[in-house]
């Protein structure tokens with residue numbers, strides 16, 4: 001900021017602290033002060049969450065929610081007040097926060113990475129070591145979280161019909177997704193606000209995806225900026241873009257064109273979130289944290305009682321409809337995939353309008369509660385596409401509740417091209433950083449190789465409906481052996497120190 005780069009003297013914490021109310025509100029972000037007084041009523045997250053940091057350093061709360069270039073993009077330069085001498089800024093007293101002290105204790109006692117043997121182990125550890133608001137945001141589903149639990153337990157209603165005496169010495173897990181050859185048929189799906197769980201955010205997933213040659217889907221609502229995530233990519237690594245469509249189509253067009261220019265190989269338009277779902281764990285933790293405006297007296301139309309998600313998504317266009325799809329096909333050459341399709345009629349419509357793929361998904365149970373699991377919709381879709389001779393007209397993916405390689409194999413036997421995985425990699429990243437993501441992906445690869453052998457298949461192209469029995473899939477009341485791993489995050493792993501107790 002030219003006016004400030006020549007700034008001789010840095011602002012002091014004392015000077016900033018004088019501007020600590022809605023008449024004059026300065027906030028420090030990443031060592032620089034900003035006058036956000038006039039912005040207060042416009043903030044999608046409400047004025048309260050900013051006023052909590054008026055006259056103080058708000059970086060810790062700000063960073064996970066806002067990509068680094070947000071202030072440069074949206075706050076007039078005249079409000080950029082320049083650098084602050086951070087030695088003069090009072091630090092928030094974390095030492096005496098009982099929750100934080102207890103959390104740090106749990107971090108000291110957490111299991112070592114090698115004690116994690118499956119994706120649910122990462123969830124068990126993350127639940128204990130993550131900040132309350134971060135865990136709430138990642139783990140929450142909509143309403144009663146029935147669909148959240150159904151997503152994983154649906155796989156427990158599908159049984160295998162393995163064949164024997166096949167030479168399964170050689171196993172090849174590679175496949176092709178939207179023209180890209182990948183080492184294993186899963187991708188890292190788009191999940192918002194990566195910095196809530198790990199200070200580096202989504203770039204950690206980029207590094208893990210690179211190492212295992214899997215595709216990363218970049219979220220519109222990432223904590224990192226889009227360019228940071230793309231810059232982190234290396235070699236011929238492939239990324240896709242997940243798009244929440246903005247009411248202002250000029251903004252959406254710019255995002256799509258930029259993504260194409262930066263080499264994204266797929267545009268996944270999220271179609272199951274015209275309004276973000278009601279995630280009560282997220283709301284509850286946000287309520288205790290920033291006193292969100294449950295009784296919103298501001299008179300404006302952003303319902304801020306919905307926690308972080310709703311606050312950052314007020315731009316999403318609820319009027320998006322089939323008539324808009326030709327426009328998307330006209331503004332990009334990237335393959336277009338509809339993410340969040342939930343019945344076969346819409347898959348056929350997607351083929352009719354020229355889409356290249358669909359993701360059968362309910363947004364990880366975070367949108368419409370009592371939506372069916374992706375795998376159950378898949379079992380409805382594929383036989384119908386085959387009956388109509390359309391199965392080669394579109395690539396069909398699923399996501400939701402995938403926690404074991406057997407879940408992946410079941411989906412591929414039913415006809416999916418690949419599966420998206422969300423929370424497990426978030427939990428692995430939040431608890432153990434890149435080593436966690438790396439191990440989670442490796443565990444899936446090892447499980448995949450073993451289970452391909454056990455069902456008697458060498459390669460992905462051999463997988464077909466003959467290997468699965470789905471008769472119980474659509475009966476939601478079917479009792480299945482209680483799913484100790486899935487339904488509840490089972491007793492947290494005991495770290496070496498705790499065992500000593």
Ligand SMILES: Cc1cc2c(cc1C)[n+](S(=O)(=O)[O-])c1c(=O)[nH]c(=O)nc-1n2C[C@H](O)[C@H](O)[C@H](O)COP(=O)(O)O
Pocket residue numbers: 137138139151189190191192219220221242270309339361362363364365366399400401402420421422423424
């Ligand atoms: C866990 C999670 C999922 C989110 C997600 C954030 C989190 C923390 N967010 S959300 O804030 O808006 O809900 C997105 C998102 O940005 N865009 C999107 O298309 N899907 C979003 N999803 C859904 C995601 O892409 C998959 O559909 C879902 O995660 C698959 O289920 P599992 O987590 O069980 O693998």
